[in-house]
Amino acid sequence: MIHRRVLLTSLLASTAFARVAAAAPRPTSRPPNIVTIVLDDVGFSDLGCFGAEIRTPNIDRLASRGLRYNRFDTKAVCSTTRAAMFTGRNGHTVNMPDVPDLSMAAPAGAFPKTAFHIPQNAQNLAQALKGAGYANWIVGKWHLIPKQQLGEGTERGDWPLQRGFDYFYGFARGWTDQYRPDLVENNDYIHPELPADYHLSSDLVDRSISLVGEHRRKAPDQPFFLHLGLGVAHAPLQVPARYADAYAGVYDKGWDEIRRARFARMKSLGVIPADTALPPANEGDRPWAELSKDEKAVFARYMEVYAGFMEHADEQIGRLLGYLEQAGLEENTLVVLFSDNGAASEAGQAGEFDGLYRPNALTPAEQRARLAQLGAGETQAAYPRPWAMAGVTPFRRYKLWPYLGGVRTPLIVSWPARIKDGGAVRGQFVDVVDIAPTLLDAAGTRFAEVVGGQAQLPVAGRSFGATFTDPKAPPARTTQYFELRGNRAITDGGWRAVAMHRCGSAFEEDRWELYNTDVDYAESVDLAQRHPEVLARLQRLWAQEWDRYGSGPLAQPPELLCRFARYFSE
Numbered sequence: 001m002i003h004r005r006v007l008l009t010s011l012l013a014s015t016a017f018a019r020v021a022a023a024a025p026r027p028t029s030r031p032p033n034i035v036t037i038v039l040d041d042v043g044f045s046d047l048g049c050f051g052a053e054i055r056t057p058n059i060d061r062l063a064s065r066g067l068r069y070n071r072f073d074t075k076a077v078c079s080t081t082r083a084a085m086f087t088g089r090n091g092h093t094v095n096m097p098d099v100p101d102l103s104m105a106a107p108a109g110a111f112p113k114t115a116f117h118i119p120q121n122a123q124n125l126a127q128a129l130k131g132a133g134y135a136n137w138i139v140g141k142w143h144l145i146p147k148q149q150l151g152e153g154t155e156r157g158d159w160p161l162q163r164g165f166d167y168f169y170g171f172a173r174g175w176t177d178q179y180r181p182d183l184v185e186n187n188d189y190i191h192p193e194l195p196a197d198y199h200l201s202s203d204l205v206d207r208s209i210s211l212v213g214e215h216r217r218k219a220p221d222q223p224f225f226l227h228l229g230l231g232v233a234h235a236p237l238q239v240p241a242r243y244a245d246a247y248a249g250v251y252d253k254g255w256d257e258i259r260r261a262r263f264a265r266m267k268s269l270g271v272i273p274a275d276t277a278l279p280p281a282n283e284g285d286r287p288w289a290e291l292s293k294d295e296k297a298v299f300a301r302y303m304e305v306y307a308g309f310m311e312h313a314d315e316q317i318g319r320l321l322g323y324l325e326q327a328g329l330e331e332n333t334l335v336v337l338f339s340d341n342g343a344a345s346e347a348g349q350a351g352e353f354d355g356l357y358r359p360n361a362l363t364p365a366e367q368r369a370r371l372a373q374l375g376a377g378e379t380q381a382a383y384p385r386p387w388a389m390a391g392v393t394p395f396r397r398y399k400l401w402p403y404l405g406g407v408r409t410p411l412i413v414s415w416p417a418r419i420k421d422g423g424a425v426r427g428q429f430v431d432v433v434d435i436a437p438t439l440l441d442a443a444g445t446r447f448a449e450v451v452g453g454q455a456q457l458p459v460a461g462r463s464f465g466a467t468f469t470d471p472k473a474p475p476a477r478t479t480q481y482f483e484l485r486g487n488r489a490i491t492d493g494g495w496r497a498v499a500m501h502r503c504g505s506a507f508e509e510d511r512w513e514l515y516n517t518d519v520d521y522a523e524s525v526d527l528a529q530r531h532p533e534v535l536a537r538l539q540r541l542w543a544q545e546w547d548r549y550g551s552g553p554l555a556q557p558p559e560l561l562c563r564f565a566r567y568f569s570e
Contacts, residue, residue, distance in 0.1 A: 031132070031443045032415060033333040034225045035324070036435070037317060038085070040078060040141065040175075040234035041399060042409065043343030043391025046310065050410045051266035051393065053250060053258070054307045058318030059412065062335060065422040066414025067468070070271055071429045073491070074341050076399060076406035076484050078174060079116075079143050081340040081432050082229075086124040086144075088436035088447060088461035090481075092551040094122045096144065098484065101174055102561065104147045110558040116146040117158060122457045123447050125436040126164030129225045132445040135215055139208045140170040140229030156187045165227075169207050175231060175356070176200070178238035179377045199240070200231055205316040209323045216327065223443070228320070232313035233306060235344065235356050235382035237375055243308030244301070244375050251303040254288025254296065256281065258303075259390040270425050272394060272521055279396050279524040285386040286349055294364035298371065302351055302383040305375035332417045334442050336435060339409035343391030345398040347382035355380050394522040402482050402489040402498050404523055415442070419468050426467050428475035429491070433461035438476075441465045460549060481545035485557045490542040494518030497528075497538040503562035507554055512539060 048056040049063040074081040079099040080091035087094050100116040118124070126136040138160045145158050150172060160168040169185050176182045178200045183190050208228055215224055251258065259278075266272045281287065291299065317337075324330050350360045353367050353374070362370075373379050388398040388405075395405035411430065413419070440446050441463035449456055466473035482489035486501035488510070494517050499510040514528040514535045528535050546554065 030332065031134075031223045032417065033223050033324075033329055034129070034134075034439055034443065035228065035320075035333060035335045036085075036226075036439075037228045037230070037335065037337040038082070038141070039230055039232060039313070039337070039339040041341065041344040042233050042310070042339035043388065043393070043398070044395060044405075044408050044410055045262045045266060045393040046233070046339075046343065046391050047410050049269070049412075050271050051262045051269060053261065053265075054310045055246075056310065056314040058314045058321060059337065061318075062321060062337060062414050063412045063423065065416055066335070066412055066419055067421075067424055067426050068271065069411040069413070069426045069428070069430055071427055072338060072409060072411035072432075073404075073407045073430070073480065073482075074339070074409055074432045075482070076341045076401060078141075078234075078340045080484070082142075083118060083144055084431075084433045084461075085435045086126070087118065087122045088125070088433055088459040089122055089457055090433060090460050090549040092483065093457055093460065093549050094118045095551070097551060098561075099143070099174055100146050102558075116144075118144060118163070119457065121451070121454050123451055124164055125439060126160075126225060126227075127451075128164075128436075128440055128445060128447050129443060130164050130166075131448065132440075132443055133222060134443070135219065135222055135224040136165045136227075137167045137208075137211050137224070138165045138170065138227045138229065139168075139211070140204050140227075141174070141231060142168065142170065142172055142229065143174045145172050152189060159187055161186055167211065170204060170229065171200075171231070175234045175236070177236060177377075177380065178231060181231075197240075199238075199312070201313050201316045204228065204230060205320050208320050212323065212327070212329075225439075230313055230316075233309050235347070235352070236380035237302070237305045237309050237383065238377070238380070239305060239309040239312045239375050241372070241375060243312045244305040245308075246311070247304040247307045250307070251300040252296070254291075254300070255285075255303075255386045255390045256288045259393050262390065262393040266394065275519075276394055276521040277524045278394050279522055281386075282389050282397060284349075285389050288386075292364060294368050298364050298367045298374075299351065299384050299387075301371050301374055302381060303387050305381065306383050306387065308375065330416060332415075334413070334415040334418075334439065336411070336413050336439070338411040338432075338435075341399045342395070342401070342406045342409060343388035343398050344382065345385045345388045345400060348385055351384040352382040353379055356382055396523055400484065402484065402487040402500070404496075404517075406484075407482060407489070413468065415468065418442075421471065424471060426471065428464060428467050428473065429477060429480075430464050430475070431461070431477060431480045433459075433480075434464050434476050435461070437461040438463045438465050479541065479545065481542055481549065483546065483550070483554070485561050486554075488542060490538050490545065491517075492538060492541055495534060495538060496523065497535055497542070498523075501557075503557055503559075514538070 045051045049060040083096035181200045392405035397403040397405040462476035464476040480491045488499045496515045499512045513526045515523040
């Protein structure tokens with residue numbers, strides 16, 4: 001028997017869908033409804049409207065009536081990006097310098113006691129919108145919970161309901177199985193009996209539609225904020241075989257050719273400047289031509305499953321967007337869609353077949369013999385790292401790295417009531433800290449400076465709403481620092497400096513690189529030797545920004561992270 005919650009979700013979705021057939025559009029003078037859709041580990045070129053061969057017609061349609069931003073930067077890892085998105089502050093400012101999961105395996109004292117607890121004096125987007133009269137729901141991934149609060153019956157101070165949301169349905173940690181998820185409703189884990197054809201992405205969108213439909217019945221005049229955090233395309237790569245089969249043969253040509261094809265397509269779409277140069281393949285990533293027959297067959301299937309996983313997610317997003325349209329809500333609903341970081345590199349050169357974050361114990365021949373299980377419930381797979389190189393085309397490196405391949409992701413903003421040049425590409429620089437101030441600006445409110453007599457931490461983000469109607473509007477910001485696991489970067493206008501850190505060495509020994517992204521969009525030419533005075537200025541600027549937004553003296557990454565770094569680089 002299907003669990004009562006699953007039946008209720010389907011019933012609410014179907015009745016709400018039928019009820020809205022004759023609904024009138026919401027007047028555009030009223031505050032907009034807000035929907036944020038955050039994809040997971042999706043690279044800059046992984047959407048059709050950003051150059052992919054992956055079919056994402058619903059996301060593409062969203063872009064066709066909205067704007068695509070091609071200079072949008074994240075924090076290169078999920079929790080830090082999400083903390084910045086919700087609070088409008090840099091991750092270090094709000095005690096979220098990395099993912100909370102690391103503290104579970106780290107020795108005592110590796111992280112300060114305040115790590116991974118967002119301070120109470122950092123009002124977030126949901127709390128600010130609640131003060132403006134909004135209903136607030138989060139469906140899907142949260143991943144802003146310290147380890148002490150993840151168990152059954154533990155305190156819940158950092159869970160969504162204690163942070164401004166009226167309802168939470170989804171999963172608490174960074175990833176979960178798509179067929180057998182660790183589901184949460186509000187403050188409790190739930191264990192429903194799931195149907196045989198269950199998939200998490202479908203369930204999350206069912207719940208989203210149900211929430212909107214029920215809200216329209218009970219409080220049609222109240223604006224709402226829905227945050228949908230899909231697990232796609234974070235590993236495990238899991239999707240019904242028919243979605244993966246639809247890409248049979250597409251990836252037989254390999255990651256090098258897919259990268260070149262995407263690069264050409266991105267230029268033709270105007271997503272990247274016409275004079276962009278494609279950097280060489282990343283050092284350490286194997287050329288496709290050097291793979292064995294078994295490796296080519298298996299690794300192509302990994303990417304078929306990834307593409308099917310993405311297309312299935314697009315289908316679910318399309319159901320939500322279609323519901324909003326039929327409900328008459330499309331015109332005055334502000335939809336923001338982006339990915340939390342670049343494509344995932346964690347599975348190394350061999351990929352991961354049976355389980356995540358451990359070396360692949362199967363030979364390519366053994367994987368090939370079980371290829372029908374890839375993407376099914378028997379496996380929890382992650383694709384080989386060079387596919388991530390293709391995913392972040394035209395940039396270098398991938399998730400976790402300070403280069404643009406780690407931080408730059410697709411951003412789409414749609415608001416038909418305000419945005420009239422649908423399908424355009426915006427080149428203004430935007431950082432994820434700017435998302436919340438922009439949404440609050442659209443809602444006619446802002447973060448509070450004092451809450452309950454407590455002064456709030458300064459907000460780093462700035463609204464880029466002016467770019468919605470003016471393609472020549474100046475960017476909301478020109479400067480942004482970056483730090484993750486000792487690796488650093490700083491953007492100042494077109495200049496960008498990057499420093500990789502070797503664990504255990506002095507930070508003064510780090511070698512800095514310098515790029516002029518105004519003329520070298522993809523960071524292909526290091527100018528550090530030619531412009532030492534610019535590099536020196538950017539190094540000083542990084543230090544100033546760190547003093548302003550950081551969390552004390554720059555510290556060596558824990559040995560745990562160094563071991564991860566060595567594993568990921570293999």
